[in-house]
Amino acid sequence: MFSTSLLLLFGAGLHLQPVAAWSGLALLLFLRLTKVHSLLLILDLTDRAALKHVRTLATKRAHMLSPDEYGNVSEDIWDKHLNAFIRKTLLPEFQRRKIDHFVAGDAKRHLGRLRTRINRIIDRYRPAEPSEEIADLMTGREFELYCQRILQEAEWHAALTPGSGDQGADIIAEKNGRRVVIQCKFYNGSVGNRAVQEAYAAAAFQDAPHAVVVTNSIFTKSAHQLAHKNTVLLMHHTELAELEGRLNRLERAAH
Missing domain, CATH: 3.40.1350.10 (Trna Endonuclease; Chain: A, domain 1)
Structure with a gap:
């Protein structure tokens, strides 16, 4: 909504107040670039943390997603573990970089996206089996x-x-x-x-x-x-x- 308003003001103001119109467009571009940079930084920090701890994460996932005595597999425990990893390992770094508000707005959706990203990094990790x-x-x-x-x-x-x-x-x-x-x-x-x-x-x-x-x-x-x-x-x-x-x-x- 804010971006749309700025574009409308730019279109109208281009004829009335060109300086104000170009200023508004510059502000829009600044906000967009800032948001994109912050989101890319969030993904980069997530990747770095996941890669740093990938050995432990892979071991934890293998244990938590193992079938129980009835052959059932529940992902709830693993999801909770990843949520705790994100809160304790990633969120403090987001806060330090002052970008935590980008994940606070819709925490459930963003947690899901970060979990998916971490799982993909673990999927690409191919260590030898510990016993081997x-x-x-x-x-x-x-x-x-x-x-x-x-x-x-x-x-x-x-x-x-x-x-x-x-x-x-x-x-x-x-x-x-x-x-x-x-x-x-x-x-x-x-x-x-x-x-x-x-x-x-x-x-x-x-x-x-x-x-x-x-x-x-x-x-x-x-x-x-x-x-x-x-x-x-x-x-x-x-x-x-x-x-x-x-x-x-x-x-x-x-x-």
Whole structure:
């Protein structure tokens, strides 16, 4: 309506007040270009965030869209997860760029469009299956190298420890002034309390505020309980690319 009004005023004013008419047209073009630029920026920021976290998003989607025991698949949980990802990861950046009002007007429609865009990015992501990707890792040291590569791809400075005298630390990772001690466990069985205790002790020895245990397997219930009590992060290797986000949430919860 506003654009139509400006065009009508331009047509009428071109004969009466040419300066005013051209000013109105210039304003219309400015508003249009500003809107297009903002919408393109929203799409670009969405693509960047989705690509940055695509490994974790792909893993989450595969889990959430898996058939239940009756063979049914519900997309509601996945849609809610994506909505939370958009609100917590994208919206703060939209607000910082002062373009959040472009998605606030019709939030439901825009959320649907952003979800569709993120799903398409995940569709184009073709990683090797986790089991295949680490099938040839015959030693714990090779698994450490694998974890180091994931961290480096996520822009962490990740260094392997010598293997002796490290007090349980396998990787020391640093990013944006944050120092993290990581213990890597390549197991066939469940990872228990000992790994949590070693990671906690290694973090204290290395003067690191955060300790992480990462595995290709699963953790025992008692390991989860001990880790929660000592603020140690337990992660599957497919989640390791999301380490920074997990640490951010952990720090917010602590405050």
